[in-house]
Each structure stands twice: as structure tokens, then as C-alpha cells.
Amino acid sequence: MQPTERDLRERVLELTRLTESLQQQVKQPASQAPGDPAGGQHFISAFENAAISMAVLDLDARRLRVNRAFCTLFGYSREELLAPGARDVTHPDDVAEALVQRKRALASEIDTYQREKRYLHKSGHIVWGHLTCSLVRDAGGQPLHFISQLQDITGRKSAEQVLIKASTSNADLLRTIQRVLKLPAEAAAGDGKAG
Structure with missing residues (x-):
């Protein structure tokens, strides 16, 4: 039997309420810290105002919460990043390694991992990041979220590329000088034995 349009609307409404409830749970801390009259507002404020980009991800790596720095880094609004089916910002060449690390964490092989990783900005350019990702578990050891x-680190990676290019250019220049002057490699390198 096919569901009626009314059945579908009721199901969508039910799913919308469930999604809103889950989002509220993610926004609120699991338990209020003793002596925290703000009910976890300190945590929320620290998350939102952190200078470093932060995200809370479900076990399938869908974003549940992102801070302002995360939005700014990738050029997307919070709504774009949290929308169902939101685009993964991970560079396609780095997706497989990210999946391996998440699987290791879920298998209790590791609790956290770090790596340098490429991402794609909304405008299309590559953003390099140093990622630290931790799996959060409940009191019984069951995975909750990442x-x-x-x-x-985009600036640092750009500087590294400039240095690599300069080093390669210097090596090429040295080889050219050696050929032109017909010097042995040690003499051109300045080891002090020539001449």
C-alpha cells in the first residue's frame, strides 16, 4: 500500500521534530558541570568563540555543529555546512585516509588522530589544515560523536612549496655552472679542496 500525501507530510513533520530535538541535544552539554549556573554556556561560548576551527561530527562524519572559525575558513555559512546532504569539504584525494582513521577510532584502535589534510574552500581553492580529531564516548564506552x-596551515604549506621550488632551482643552477665551467661536483659545491 502506497503512503498518502498526508502520511508523507506527517512523516516529514515527525522527522523534522526529531532532527530539531537531536540538534538541541548536540547544542547542550550532556550534563551540567557542578557549579556551572550557566548550564553549559561556558562550553558553548568557548566553542563558538575559539580562534581555531571546530566541528562536532556524527559517527558517519556528518557535521552536527560548527563554530564561526570553521565557517570562515571554508567560506560557507553555518546553514550551508549543517544542511542535510551538505558538501564534504575534504579534498577528494584525502577522503580515503580520513575514512581509515575514523574506522580505527570506532574499532577502539585509537582515540584521537592528527594529520595534515587538504580541504576545498567554497570558492574552489585548496585550504591546508592540521586536523586533530577525537572520538567522544559515553560512560559505557559507546561512541557518541567526533x-x-x-x-x-595554508600559509606554511605555500612557503614550503616556495622553498622546495627555490631549492630545486638552486640545484639546477649549480649543475649548469658545473657543466659550463667543467668543474667536478665537489669543487662547485665549495668543499675547500679545489684550487
């Missing part, structure tokens, strides 16, 4: 912290 917390990711991401430091933008």
Missing part, C-alpha cells in the same frame, strides 16, 4: 579541531 570532535574535530582544525588549524589553518
Whole structure:
């Protein structure tokens, strides 16, 4: 029997309420810390105002919560990043390794992992990040969600590429000088034995 349009609308409404409830649970701390009259507001404020990009991800790596720095780093609004079916910002060449690490964490092989990883900005350019990702478990050891912290290292990676290019250019220049002057490699390198 096919569901009626009314059945579908009721199901969508039910799923919408469930989604809103889950989002509220993610926004609120699991338990209020003793002596925290703000009911976890300190945690929420620290998360939102952190200078480092942060995200809470479900066990399938869907974003449940992101802070302002995360939105700014990738050029997306919070709504775009949290929308159902939101685009993964991980560079396609780095997806497989991320999946391996998540599986290791879920298998209790590791609790946290760090790595340098490429991402894609909304405008299409590559953003390099140093990722620290931790699996959060409940008191019984069951996985709840991942917390990711991401430091933008795009500037450092660009500088590394400039140095590599300069080093390669210097080596090429040295080989050219050796050929032109017909010097042995040690003499051109300045080991002090020539001349």
C-alpha cells in the first residue's frame, strides 16, 4: 500500500521534530558541570568563540555543529555546512585516509588522530589544515560523536612549496655552472679542496 500525501507530510513533520530535538541535544552539554549556573554556556561560548576551527561530527562524519572559525575558513555559512546532504569539504584525494582513521577510532584502535589534510574552500581553492580529531564516548564506552579541531596551515604549506621550488632551482643552477665551467661536483659545491 502506497503512503498518502498526508502520511508523507506527517512523516516529514515527525522527522523534522526529531532532527530539531537531536540538534538541541548536540547544542547542550550532556550534563551540567557542578557549579556551572550557566548550564553549559561556558562550553558553548568557548566553542563558538575559539580562534581555531571546530566541528562536532556524527559517527558517519556528518557535521552536527560548527563554530564561526570553521565557517570562515571554508567560506560557507553555518546553514550551508549543517544542511542535510551538505558538501564534504575534504579534498577528494584525502577522503580515503580520513575514512581509515575514523574506522580505527570506532574499532577502539585509537582515540584521537592528527594529520595534515587538504580541504576545498567554497570558492574552489585548496585550504591546508592540521586536523586533530577525537572520538567522544559515553560512560559505557559507546561512541557518541567526533570532535574535530582544525588549524589553518595554508600559509606554511605555500612557503614550503616556495622553498622546495627555490631549492630545486638552486640545484639546477649549480649543475649548469658545473657543466659550463667543467668543474667536478665537489669543487662547485665549495668543499675547500679545489684550487
